[in-house]
Amino acid sequence: MASTASPSREELHIPTALDNQPLFRGMKAEFRDTFAQSSQIQILSKGTILFLQDDPAEWFYLILSGWVKLFTETMDGDEAVIDMVSNGHMIGDSAILEDGVHSFGAAAVEPVTVIRLPSNLLKQAISEDHQTALAMLGSLSRHRKRQSREIESLTLQNASQRIGCFLLRLCHPEQSMPIELTLPYDKSLIAARLGMKSETFSRALNKLRKETSLAIKGSMVTVSDLEELSGYVCSACSNEFPCKDLHG
Amino acid sequence: MASTASPSREELHIPTALDNQPLFRGMKAEFRDTFAQSSQIQILSKGTILFLQDDPAEWFYLILSGWVKLFTETMDGDEAVIDMVSNGHMIGDSAILEDGVHSFGAAAVEPVTVIRLPSNLLKQAISEDHQTALAMLGSLSRHRKRQSREIESLTLQNASQRIGCFLLRLCHPEQSMPIELTLPYDKSLIAARLGMKSETFSRALNKLRKETSLAIKGSMVTVSDLEELSGYVCSACSNEFPCKDLHG
DNA sequence: CGACGTATTGACTCGGCTCAAAACCTGTGG
DNA sequence: CCACAGGTTTTGAGCCGAGTCAATACGTCG
Numbered sequence: 001m002a003s004t005a006s007p008s009r010e011e012l013h014i015p016t017a018l019d020n021q022p023l024f025r026g027m028k029a030e031f032r033d034t035f036a037q038s039s040q041i042q043i044l045s046k047g048t049i050l051f052l053q054d055d056p057a058e059w060f061y062l063i064l065s066g067w068v069k070l071f072t073e074t075m076d077g078d079e080a081v082i083d084m085v086s087n088g089h090m091i092g093d094s095a096i097l098e099d100g101v102h103s104f105g106a107a108a109v110e111p112v113t114v115i116r117l118p119s120n121l122l123k124q125a126i127s128e129d130h131q132t133a134l135a136m137l138g139s140l141s142r143h144r145k146r147q148s149r150e151i152e153s154l155t156l157q158n159a160s161q162r163i164g165c166f167l168l169r170l171c172h173p174e175q176s177m178p179i180e181l182t183l184p185y186d187k188s189l190i191a192a193r194l195g196m197k198s199e200t201f202s203r204a205l206n207k208l209r210k211e212t213s214l215a216i217k218g219s220m221v222t223v224s225d226l227e228e229l230s231g232y233v234c235s236a237c238s239n240e241f242p243c244k245d246l247h248g
Numbered sequence: 249m250a251s252t253a254s255p256s257r258e259e260l261h262i263p264t265a266l267d268n269q270p271l272f273r274g275m276k277a278e279f280r281d282t283f284a285q286s287s288q289i290q291i292l293s294k295g296t297i298l299f300l301q302d303d304p305a306e307w308f309y310l311i312l313s314g315w316v317k318l319f320t321e322t323m324d325g326d327e328a329v330i331d332m333v334s335n336g337h338m339i340g341d342s343a344i345l346e347d348g349v350h351s352f353g354a355a356a357v358e359p360v361t362v363i364r365l366p367s368n369l370l371k372q373a374i375s376e377d378h379q380t381a382l383a384m385l386g387s388l389s390r391h392r393k394r395q396s397r398e399i400e401s402l403t404l405q406n407a408s409q410r411i412g413c414f415l416l417r418l419c420h421p422e423q424s425m426p427i428e429l430t431l432p433y434d435k436s437l438i439a440a441r442l443g444m445k446s447e448t449f450s451r452a453l454n455k456l457r458k459e460t461s462l463a464i465k466g467s468m469v470t471v472s473d474l475e476e477l478s479g480y481v482c483s484a485c486s487n488e489f490p491c492k493d494l495h496g
Numbered sequence: 497c498g499a500c501g502t503a504t505t506g507a508c509t510c511g512g513c514t515c516a517a518a519a520c521c522t523g524t525g526g
Numbered sequence: 527c528c529a530c531a532g533g534t535t536t537t538g539a540g541c542c543g544a545g546t547c548a549a550t551a552c553g554t555c556g
Contacts, residue, residue: 053486072400072486080400080486097389104396126385133381137374140388141345147395148352152320152328154402155443159512187535195403200512202536218521238301238320238328407544435503448544450504466503466553 014039017064017115023090023139026131031121039117050091050106050114057095057102057119063087066112067185070104081192083146084109084185094140096123109185149239154195157236159204162194164212164233171223173242178224187219208232262287265312265363270386271338274379279369287365298339298354298362305343305350305367311335314360315433320352329440331394332357332433342388344371357433397487402443405484407452410442412460412481419471421490426472435467456480 015036018024024032041064044050050061053072061068063086070082070091082104085091095102096119125132153162170181183190191201208214212229215222223229230241263284266272272280289312292298298309301320309316311334318330318339330352333339343350344367373380401410418429431438439449456462460477463470471477478489 072396074400074404074486075483075488078404078484080403082396082399094389094392097385098393103393127382130378130381133378133385134375137345137381137385137388140385140392141342144342144388144392144395145346145351147392147399148320148330151330151395151398151402151443154399155328156322156326195399197513198535199514199537203512206536235323236326238322240323445545446503447505447546451544454504 012041012064012113014041014115017062021062021088021090023093023132023135026135027125028129028131031125031129031132034121035117035125038121039115042114042116044108044112044114046108046110048108048112050108051102052105053102055102055105057092057100059116060090060092060095060119060122061106061114061116062090064113064115067109067189068112068114069107069109069189071107072104079192080195081189083150084189084193086184090139092119093122093136094143095119096126097136097140109189149237149243152238157233159194159196159200160208160211161233161236162196163190163201163205164208164229165237166190166194167214167221167223168230168233168241169243171226173226177226178222179226181221181223183219183221260289260312260361262289262363265310268336269310269338271341271380271383274383275373276377276379279373279377279380282369283365283373286369287363290362290364292356292360292362294356294358296356296360298356299350300353301350303350303353305340305348307364308338308340308343308367308370309354310338310363310365312361312363315357315437316360316362317355317357317437318352319355327440328443329437331398332437332441334432338387340367341370341384342391343367344374345384345388357437397485397491400486405481407442407444407448408456408459409481409484410444411438411449411453412456412477413485414438414442415462415469415471416478416481416489417491419474421474425474426470427474429469429471431467431469 015032018032018036018039024035027035044066050068051057051059065087067084067086068089068091069084071079072082073079091106092102100119126136127133153165157165167181170184171179187201187205188198191198194201196204205216209216212232213225214229215224226241234240263280266280266284266287272283275283292314298316299305299307313335315332315334316337316339317332319327320330321327339354340350348367374384375381401413405413415429418432419427435449435453436446439446442449444452453464457464460480461473462477463472474489482488
């Protein structure tokens with residue numbers, strides 16, 4: 001399985017890492033410095049829980065490398081994967097806008113590097129610094145849009161189309177044919193992420209391979225006809241292929 | 249079918265209506281006045297389109313009465329209902345945070361009264377007035393949470409449970425038994441809202457009636473045992489009954 | 497009363513789930 | 527270098543929930 005590359009030496013420097021984030025970029029120096037001082041780099045092994053649903057939101061996290069699963073659990077033990085996030089994404093930040101409690105859980109699905117930052121400081125920065133509030137608005141709204149598409153996808157696309165859609169989002173339109181992809185994490189996780197069982201994933205991927213010209217070998221996927229694939233997928237979606245803003 | 253009550257004379261007064269909204273409450277008087285002057289009450293008949301996906305976001309709306317359907321349409325004509333909103337909700341406001349284009353469509357499903365407001369003014373108010381930005385953050389984040397639950401519900405609950413969940417959200421926990429409900433809009437719309445076909449809705453509602461003690465007569469539903477209903481529904485959900493923040 | 501839209505029912509199909517077994521990888525230690 | 531253990535993925539058989547299409551019932555409004 002293809003792991004995300006380890007963070008470079010440079011990215012392990014907290015102030016540098018923060019400066020690469022829109023949230024901190026425009027922030028008053030006063031706050032940004034306090035953040036840099038009160039934050040901490042953590043190396044998490046596979047399976048580590050960052051926080052659980054209903055935990056008080058003491059910290060939020062900026063991911064430097066590796067994949068993190070966001071999920072909720074039902075009373076009788078079933079799990080829904082809300083999203084998978086990596087590299088450059090923040091998690092747990094939105095809890096401070098709700099009731100100070102996490103509304104989902106987060107777990108590392110492989111070795112992960114994060115910067116851990118204090119939630120109360122973010123709360124303060126947002127309420128006192130306008131630029132920070134605006135950056136937060138931008139990030140929330142992107143999130144919202146992503147989730148709307150998620151709902152659409154779950155109600156209108158079948159298993160094969162959802163997989164195709166997932167693959168398309170790994171393609172960048174300017175790449176030349178054939179496009180070689182590496183699945184970013186385990187197939188069973190992709191399945192969960194797309195709201196299906198791994199058996200269904202396996203069969204649906206086979207179907208997709210038969211019906212569009214795809215080649216699959218382990219976690220390597222070769223797309224030889226983008227048109228065909230996007231035709232197959234996007235007919236059941238409200239966005240056409242280079243799905244703006246929904247990459248990554 | 250039960251329509252929302254018509255707006256009272258008082259609510260038809262724009263400044264008063266705006267003052268009832270968190271978004272405008274804390275806003276600088278300068279902006280609030282400009283909003284009041286440049287806005288307009290509109291009475292929309294059933295079926296009126298407020299805007300379509302990909303329309304440039306010139307206006308946003310505050311609903312005073314009636315139900316509005318938010319939806320997206322696929323290339324081949326299928327429709328996904330993202331949400332149903334009414335009374336006191338704003339729609340189309342978040343487009344200004346994206347690329348100035350609506351990411352879903354909105355249509356009145358019955359006679360609806362709205363206040364139409366200019367998007368560019370909102371954009372300006374947010375970037376210049378901190379309180380407004382904060383109010384916007386609050387509203388977006390509530391929205392986000394709602395949508396996460398939607399995703400969970402679609403992946404983990406079956407048709408009957410989703411219907412039960414919908415009914416539970418119409419109940420207020422302090423009401424005394426038996427609770428008499430009126431379905432807020434057509435059954436076919438509820439079905440679409442819950443991501444199922446109306447035939448399935450009809451059958452699943454029957455199943456729910458058999459398995460929990462529900463009585464249904466047209467659009468009137470009587471819940472005689474809340475415990476039983478919430479047991480049936482919430483076992484497949486990460487929130488327990490009086491689902492905080494998810495009412496309305 | 498008749499007509500139209502909405503809701504229900506029936507018979508059938510099909511997609512995705514379940515459970516169980518086999519195949520495939522990957523890493524470990526002899 | 528091979529054998530083996532563990533996890534992950536694939537395959538198979540059977541089932542069940544939800545979708546489809548078509549016919550019927552219900553409600554409401556003219």
